[in-house]
Each structure stands twice: as C-alpha cells, then as structure tokens.
Amino acid sequence: MTARPRPHLPMRPVWLCRNCAAPWPCSPAQLDLIAEFYGHSIALAFYLAASMHEAIDDVYGLGLRPSSPAMHARFLGRLSLARWPRRSPRL
Numbered sequence: 001m002t003a004r005p006r007p008h009l010p011m012r013p014v015w016l017c018r019n020c021a022a023p024w025p026c027s028p029a030q031l032d033l034i035a036e037f038y039g040h041s042i043a044l045a046f047y048l049a050a051s052m053h054e055a056i057d058d059v060y061g062l063g064l065r066p067s068s069p070a071m072h073a074r075f076l077g078r079l080s081l082a083r084w085p086r087r088s089p090r091l
C-alpha cells in the first residue's frame with residue numbers, strides 16, 4: 001500500500017500550508033490550482049480573491065493587521081502566469 005501524497009491545503013486561521021508550512025498558496029498549491037482550474041482562469045481568480053478575503057478576515061480575527069499589498073501579491077500575484085498560455089516570442 002502506497003501513501004497518498006498530502007495535498008497542499010491552507011491551515012486556518014494562520015493560512016500556512018498543511019503539508020509544507022509555507023504561506024498558502026505555496027508553490028505546489030499554486031501549481032495544483034493552475035492544473036485544477038485549467039481553462040477557467042476567471043474562476044481561479046474568483047477563488048483566489050475569495051481566499052484572500054477569508055485570509056484577511058482571519059488575520060484581523062487573530063488581532064493582527066494584514067498588509068493589503070502583501071496579501072494581494074501572495075494570493076493574486078501569479079494570476080497572470082496562469083491566465084495566459086505560454087507563447088513563443090515573436091521576432
């Protein structure tokens with residue numbers, strides 16, 4: 001019997017990855033999300049935006065003050081990489 005790989009899911013309210021303890025979405029989680037939402041980049045954007053708002057609420061709930069630019073970069077910063085297919089450069 002082989003062990004199933006542990007998914008890279010957020011541990012709330014601290015929003016660290018349950019698998020690798022990196023700030024969620026960690027790099028493996030981002031790759032998983034890009035694969036899961038392949039062809040549905042708008043849905044991925046909504047999911048990550050909703051997750052960002054939940055994380056901001058959780059941070060406030062912990063009595064801390066989140067940095068909006070940092071949270072935006074963390075949750076939505078890589079969306080442009082997921083949205084556009086890789087193209088060969090035009091010469």
Ligand SMILES: [Zn+2]
Pocket residue numbers: 008009017018019020021022026027028029
């Ligand atoms: Zn992880």
